[in-house]
Amino acid sequence: MKLADLPTPCAVMDLDVVERNIDRMSTRAEELGVRLRPHVKTHKIPFIGRMQTPGSFKGITVSTLAEARTFAEAGFTDITWALPLPLHRLREVVDLGAHIDLGVLVDNADTAARLAESGERLRVWMKLDCGNHRAGVDPTDPASIDLARVLYDAKNLDFQGTIAHAGHSYSTRGDPERLQRIAEEERDLCVDFANRCESRGVAFPHVSIGSTPTCAVIDQLEGVTEIRPGNYVFFDLFQQGLGVCGLDDIALTVISSVLGQHQGRMVLDAGALALSKDPGHEDGSFGRVRSVEGQDLPIELKQLSQEHGLAQGHLPGLDRVRILPNHSCLVAAMHPRIYGVRGDEVVGSWIPARGW
Numbered sequence: 445m446k447l448a449d450l451p452t453p454c455a456v457m458d459l460d461v462v463e464r465n466i467d468r469m470s471t472r473a474e475e476l477g478v479r480l481r482p483h484v485k486t487h488k489i490p491f492i493g494r495m496q497t498p499g500s501f502k503g504i505t506v507s508t509l510a511e512a513r514t515f516a517e518a519g520f521t522d523i524t525w526a527l528p529l530p531l532h533r534l535r536e537v538v539d540l541g542a543h544i545d546l547g548v549l550v551d552n553a554d555t556a557a558r559l560a561e562s563g564e565r566l567r568v569w570m571k572l573d574c575g576n577h578r579a580g581v582d583p584t585d586p587a588s589i590d591l592a593r594v595l596y597d598a599k600n601l602d603f604q605g606t607i608a609h610a611g612h613s614y615s616t617r618g619d620p621e622r623l624q625r626i627a628e629e630e631r632d633l634c635v636d637f638a639n640r641c642e643s644r645g646v647a648f649p650h651v652s653i654g655s656t657p658t659c660a661v662i663d664q665l666e667g668v669t670e671i672r673p674g675n676y677v678f679f680d681l682f683q684q685g686l687g688v689c690g691l692d693d694i695a696l697t698v699i700s701s702v703l704g705q706h707q708g709r710m711v712l713d714a715g716a717l718a719l720s721k722d723p724g725h726e727d728g729s730f731g732r733v734r735s736v737e738g739q740d741l742p743i744e745l746k747q748l749s750q751e752h753g754l755a756q757g758h759l760p761g762l763d764r765v766r767i768l769p770n771h772s773c774l775v776a777a778m779h780p781r782i783y784g785v786r787g788d789e790v791v792g793s794w795i796p797a798r799g800w
């Protein structure tokens with residue numbers, strides 16, 4: 445089948461570009477002397493996960509238990525669920541953890557105490573807030589070392605060390621120096637915390653960090669043992685705006701049909717459910733519109749409703765476009781199937797894990 449014959453709207457990954465992106469990040473991890481535990485939430489497809497983890501270490505990061513189950517069924521045996529554990533899902537974690545090494549995250553004393561009391565054998569990571577201010581314990585809070593000690597001392601818990609994610613690296617557009625600073629802080633806060641804990645007798649087997657932007661710019665990772673970038677497989681306009689990739693590195697695109705053209709307006713069948721409403725950067729467009737062959741078109745995609753895209757532009761005869769997305773993870777997460785292409789040839793399609 446040819447790219448031009450796919451039903452629209454559809455999400456398409458260029459496998460040549462995916463391979464190149466994977467190779468680059470794998471080489472970076474090797475050069476930096478850390479293992480790579482890719483975050484597979486970007487695609488949720490075991491086939492891509494296998495491409496990211498060749499060789500003996502098949503460790504991955506997931507964002508949902510649904511992903512963990514799908515990848516476990518596909519043969520992955522070392523999985524970190526990188527969200528603070530909600531206790532009502534403990535039974536499911538224990539059940540899945542009976543078959544694979546499943547790591548969970550803890551970022552509060554209550555959950556730590558409940559896990560220690562549960563007597564269940566669990567692999568645990570402590571989540572640190574390295575400035576992102578989403579989940580995680582503040583490493584400068586003296587109570588953070590007490591929390592690490594509870595996890596370390598509990599006989600039933602297999603303490604892995606610390607995890608941090610510098611999500612605030614995404615707010616550094618136009619300021620590469622700040623991105624560099626955030627990457628260094630992510631590393632330094634975690635390594636320093638691990639050292640302080642170790643000096644008090646709490647051993648840290650692993651220090652795990654990483655977002656795609658920080659992994660792209662960091663040049664030295666002494667004291668860190670693993671990185672967990674995810675978006676790098678596909679990249680997107682957001683990463684390109686940060687200077688982390690070029691337009692040619694964006695592997696995921698959405699093909700849309702032109703449903704009609706009316707006085708300078710073009711109606712597409714790629715709406716919010718095909719592209720997400722992630723606004724991307726400040727230009728207010730929901731993607732960069734190209735021809736199916738990849739040439740930029742003078743079309744601005746400024747408005748989305750559920751199943752319609754409304755673009756400004758007029759190109760008589762145009763029946764299909766190819767859109768580079770603002771945020772590839774969200775786009776891939778909304779499509780029931782992702783097509784793989786090499787050039788204009790469709791070489792396969794995959795059904796990603798869905799749900800939570």
Ligand SMILES: Cc1ncc(COP(=O)(O)O)c(C=O)c1O
Nearest residue numbers: 483526609655656672673674675
């Ligand atoms: C805990 C954690 N680790 C790793 C990642 C991967 O980051 P990125 O998508 O920037 O590569 C994420 C993404 O949200 C995350 O939440």
